[in-house]
Amino acid sequence: MTATLEPDAAVAEAVEQAVADATQFRTSVALFATGIAVVTMNDGEGGVHGITVNSFTSISLDPPTVMISLKPGRAHQLISEGGVYGVSVLSEGQQGHSRYFTGKRDSELIPEFVTGERVPTLAGSLARFECEVVNTVPVNDHTLFLARVVRCESQTGSPLMFFASAYHEPTIFAP
Known part of the structure; x- marks a missing residue:
């Protein structure tokens, strides 16, 4: 016994x-303090699907390559099928956008998009990237989507940050 x-x-x-x-x-x-980004892709029905992430990483400058990490779901499926995605790095005033794309649509927010060559990105973001998947790597319960950046643009401003499971706006100190 x-x-x-x-x-x-x-x-x-x-x-x-x-x-x-x-x-x-x-x-x-x-x-580990991170920025917040929204990954967007065409939904296959003429609309846009998006998801909030903080797992966006620059991998290489030559050629420009980035990576996102996604668990299985609608965004994972659409990127796997379409082979492209957009990344919008959120500015300090876009906390509502972050919540919207996590499914917490508690406001009247209607996101505005910039139409790119192959994929839409969010208007008003600090930086926008259009990406073409070059490799996928399954890791445990996620997939890493490595992609070549085919187009990017940026503007000045302060980022939306995530630290200790909460949103933060950085304090900028002048030199």
Whole structure:
């Protein structure tokens, strides 16, 4: 009887440790300040689909290459099928846009888009990128979409930041 309980106790302890580790990991990684971006793509029905991310990374300057990380879902499917996506780096005044594309549409916000060569991006963003997927890499429960930047533009302003699971606007110090 003791032999039967020991494996169960060991499994329970392992599960408890895994949950604690996952919670601690989430808490720890939230302390890495990031910008916020909205990834957009054509929805296949003449409209635009978008998703808020903070996993946007510059990979290479030559050729210009970026990466996003997505879990399976509608955006993942549309990018996998279409092979293109847009990235809009949000400015400090676009907190509503971030919420809108997480599905929290608690306002009357109607996003305005800039029509690019192949994919729309958000008007008023600090930077906009049009990207063509060159490689995908599955990693655990996400897929990394590496893409060549085919067009980009930017404007001056302050970014919308995410730190400790909350939005922040940076304080800019003059030199």
